[in-house]
Amino acid sequence: MTGQPLPGFRDFYPPEHASLRGIFSAWREASRRSGFSEYEGPELESLELYTEKSGDEIVGQLYHFKDKGDREVALRPEMTPTFARMVAGQHRNYKKPIKWFSIPRLFRYERPQRGRHREHYQWNCDIVGERSPCAEAELIATLCLGLSLLGLGSKDVVVKMSDRGWWDRFLEKHGVKEENKPGVLRVLDRLEGATPEQRKEKLGALAKPVEEAWEGNVHDSEALGEIKSALGKMGYGNWCETDFRIVRGLAYYTGVVFEVHDRAGKLRAVAGGGRYDDLLKKLGGEDLPATGFGMGDAVLGELLRDKKIESGKQEGADLFVVAEGAEKDLALSMVGSLRRAGFAVDYEPGFPKWGKQLELAEAKGARWALLVGREAKDGKVGFKEISTRRQGEARWIGQKDGSICLEPSPGDWAKVLA
């Protein structure tokens, strides 16, 4: 057996996990500040939840199989169908607009490449029950806040907005039949970087009007105007621009759609979303307007690395208890008490030689060593700041659950030494 995960899957060792947790923290904090409540759903759902509503692209990339009960099931490739199912089930219990977020893990069988794996985490925020474009503005503001909490700004990323409703009318005007629209939109979604010849080949007679639509600014929709105005007030005006090249691949979008891209244009979209006013009704629920976005951890992680931003760092313990073998029992009771008092405390459970314990304390990145030597019996212990080698003395007062049992308390050691 090799130490490798399946192709396209990732192992998160502690340093990588710390980066991931940093991203999650920013997502959760932006959601909290913006008034979204967290939910989660199953990672395995009935296959039909995806086959019926999400469009062909996703279905071709599904991890699906028959379970031991002969049910056709699939690993979720996106969160929106589960979200829609859950909202349909209980929306009567919640005041509108419903503002929920989640950080699901999603699965797609795709060719692994930079910023694209077969599993990823995705921040999903959705608003249900608000028909006006201020819902999109609220979502985009939340997304910008999340990115800025990670240290990214409008010089790094741009929110490109478009209007699927406008594209719908455009295709109608140019004689594209209703049933062909999803296919044409999917082609449009993939024209990024295509040459004029390739566009012509894919779009035929539509190529010219499409190019005009891309270049002109005549088609700015009323909804986009409202969104831009609100985002300007909220402090994100310079993060956003209109770009009708954006159409989004998924079939269920009905109105404004948007994507976040790195300004340098080197990476795939960092986030994407839009309005899907018909989906809840289609899934057997009520006719509720809805809009949302998803932001994956993978492309975002690439962008953060490009910008040399460290989203999270592995933390060492506050204290590492170093004890002489004879004081092992006392050391253990200190460990128990200090942990109950809230400190992160580590030690070498075998209590090897003093020097080896100190070495481990340093290797594991602990801030302080608590030195439990022969004088500990009389209540005298030492402490040492590992990075500076500065030392001090403290008294061990005894085991008191939930209260500080060292004087001075480890929280004051830096002050004592200063």
Add this chain to the structure above:
Amino acid sequence: MTGQPLPGFRDFYPPEHASLRGIFSAWREASRRSGFSEYEGPELESLELYTEKSGDEIVGQLYHFKDKGDREVALRPEMTPTFARMVAGQHRNYKKPIKWFSIPRLFRYERPQRGRHREHYQWNCDIVGERSPCAEAELIATLCLGLSLLGLGSKDVVVKMSDRGWWDRFLEKHGVKEENKPGVLRVLDRLEGATPEQRKEKLGALAKPVEEAWEGNVHDSEALGEIKSALGKMGYGNWCETDFRIVRGLAYYTGVVFEVHDRAGKLRAVAGGGRYDDLLKKLGGEDLPATGFGMGDAVLGELLRDKKIESGKQEGADLFVVAEGAEKDLALSMVGSLRRAGFAVDYEPGFPKWGKQLELAEAKGARWALLVGREAKDGKVGFKEISTRRQGEARWIGQKDGSICLEPSPGDWAKVLA
């Protein structure tokens, strides 16, 4: 389409998710205080990772299938094989003992019942590279700390400890062949609640010596003695007892094993673990001693409900901005600024009638309403504590990114009113 997830799978709506987050917080905090670093692995792994090493029980309950690349894959039913694979891959980069934890989501096709679903979250802590039983003591202390952070104590739960090494020698002595041992241990693992007749039927000639082993206390192992002593020092002596009825079903345990049970004995095990010194070597890695435990969210959740403990509550926003339509733009810039300053701020993006906004603020559980009326143009706004209806006045100083832009700051409103 119904609003239901697949049988045995759970939807976590915001209130249930808040409870789950409370459990995760306790698990993470206990891990942090105890010096464990977080990692995560793929939810889908190669099937052989499980078929070869985990024993029959798990294999019969696997969600497994062929992926689009014709690989035999399985949803992880437990974390230990992934952990062992990851450690085998990179243990040279880490100082021993390695202390890692994870909160994976796991999948088993079982008959759903109380405290048992087809997916659950499981807190996993493992120590690699420590052959002495102080590693088990450290794990059990961490587990007790996690439970106590949730409000559970030694009157609620008991850690039952046993020694698989002892059982191994016992079976040897009674002539059970090496290849039959896993089967007999699995039978022993399931005898809970069986009548003497049923035991006799299952165990034959072994029934009598097994019963003697259960009742007698002659077999307390040296390892168990050390663990108990260390746990006593760390403050968890009264949480633990020896109970040789515990053998654990999984095939890979080699030494001390333990389970956490509710004192009332009404529920399945809350947690379980033990030493698996051979597994890393078997999986192609080095010969490294290892021990660990897993604690699921489902039985724990049942126990918390039984004890009327609320592990987490959905939090409302700090402020809900209520504005007259004419002041909408100003209100939006306040929302943006206050969120950047760290407050959780909600509002009704449509800015309906004043009374309706206040109603929503209350329904959504916000603590304060920030009242943006006609005088806001001159910098005057009101604030209202929603639960007490007490009101005050503040000045809006303007939009300053990252700094407080209201005087007094919302953080001081409670003091101002007191």
